[in-house]
Amino acid sequence: xxxxxxxxxxxxxxxxxxxxxxxxxxxxxxxxxxxxxxxxxxxxxxxxxxxxxxxxxxxxxxxxxxxxxxxxxxxxxxxxxxxxxxxxxxxxxxxxxxxxxxxxxxxxxxxxxxxxxxxxxxxxxxxxxxxxxxxxxxxxxxxxxxxxxxxxxxxxxxxxxxxxxxxxxxxxxxxxxxxxxxxxxxxxxxxxxxxxxxxxxxxxxxxxxxxxxxxxxxxxxxxxxxxxxxxxxxxxxxxxxxxxxxxxxxxxxxxxxxx
Numbered sequence: 001x002x003x004x005x006x007x008x009x010x011x012x013x014x015x016x017x018x019x020x021x022x023x024x025x026x027x028x029x030x031x032x033x034x035x036x037x038x039x040x041x042x043x044x045x046x047x048x049x050x051x052x053x054x055x056x057x058x059x060x061x062x063x064x065x066x067x068x069x070x071x072x073x074x075x076x077x078x079x080x081x082x083x084x085x086x087x088x089x090x091x092x093x094x095x096x097x098x099x100x101x102x103x104x105x106x107x108x109x110x111x112x113x114x115x116x117x118x119x120x121x122x123x124x125x126x127x128x129x130x131x132x133x134x135x136x137x138x139x140x141x142x143x144x145x146x147x148x149x150x151x152x153x154x155x156x157x158x159x160x161x162x163x164x165x166x167x168x169x170x171x172x173x174x175x176x177x178x179x180x181x182x183x184x185x186x187x188x189x190x191x192x193x194x195x196x197x198x199x200x201x202x203x204x205x206x207x208x209x210x211x212x213x214x215x216x217x218x219x220x221x222x223x224x225x226x227x228x229x230x231x232x233x234x235x236x237x238x239x240x241x242x243x244x245x246x247x248x249x250x251x252x253x254x255x256x257x258x259x
Contacts (some may be wrong), residue, residue, distance in 0.1 A: 002208040006227065007167065007234035008251045009041040009213060009242025011066065011094060011127065012048075014167040015088075021048045025055035027244025032059075032251055038165030039234075040251055041092060042241070046080055051089040064092035064126065068209060068224045070113035072189035082121040092124045094236075096152055098173045108151030116155040119163060126236070127152055128215070129194070133174035142193055145170070149197050162202045164209035168194055177238060184225045184232075187214050220249035226251055 006165075016024065017056045021044055032040060041062040054065060065088075069079040085093055095118065096111035118125045126246045129148040131141045156162045161217050170190050172182050182190075191212050193202065197209035214226055215236030 002205075004209065004211050004233045005037065005039055007041060007123065007211055007213060008021070008247075009038040009043065009064070009092075009236050010095070010247055010254075011043045011097070011215075011233065011236055011238055012045065012242060013238065014045060015242055016045070016048065018048055018051045021052050022055040024242070024244050025059075025061070027052065028061065028160070028251075029055075029057075029059045029250060031244065031248030035252055038251060038254070043092075043094055043205060046088075049085075049090065053089050055208075059252075063088075063090050064091055064094055065090045065123075066094050067095070068093050068095070068114055070110070072117070082118050082123050085123060086121060090123065092126055092167070093118050093146055094126045096148075096167075098127045098128060098130050098171055098176060102173070105166045108148050109139055109154075111152040112154045115153060119166075122163050127173050128236070130171040130176075130216075136172065136174060141190065145190060145193060146197060149194065153201075157201055160202070162198065162206045162210065164206060167211050167213060168198075168256065169213040169215050170194060171215035171236060177217070179217055181217045181219075181222055182214070184189040184222075184229050187216075187226060188229035188231055195231050218234050220246050220252065220253075223250045223253040 041157040043064040065085040100106040211233035213234040218235040
């Protein structure tokens, strides 16, 4: 069985001053010494990427953009290209976050263009999918997830290739910033479905290697239970990633790495 390396990713969204961002990285760096077998990633606001990179130094923390445009350059006022993220030393980019989809009307077809562009440039996409409370209560969860995957990764399907480095993130919209969390069993059920979708559309090898993160009110109190599930490979953390101590606790979820 392929051993997938866990990833704990912090999505800072539109938060923190430059000084606060640098101090947060310092706290994280100091807190994760000796931690092995876990990838750590942060996604700062675009204006903070340079300062955060300086603070990261040689600590091995990965850095992601929170979004990108599908073109490399052009007349797109207010947008950021994947090439710009690369020049800022980002290795990853978050695409299709529910806040982009819901608040800014981003479609799965647009996400697909971004995923294709990111992959072409060598950026690793972290592609988000998830259902609303209304959809879950209407028993539409799997239908919604399947449709989002089909459309957001359509270019991968056309090429019949999904790179093993690709990262997917399941974020139930009803659990983001609400304090509500999917139970480990609920999260595992959807993660297993997503892994089955990968196998169905690509192959067993891809399904075994692609990491699927959980996002939705992840906290130090629930991370260990979530990570105990066989198809949950890490977490996309929102609010708790803005506080160094709580984020470090989440990173150090493994028994023997706490404290």
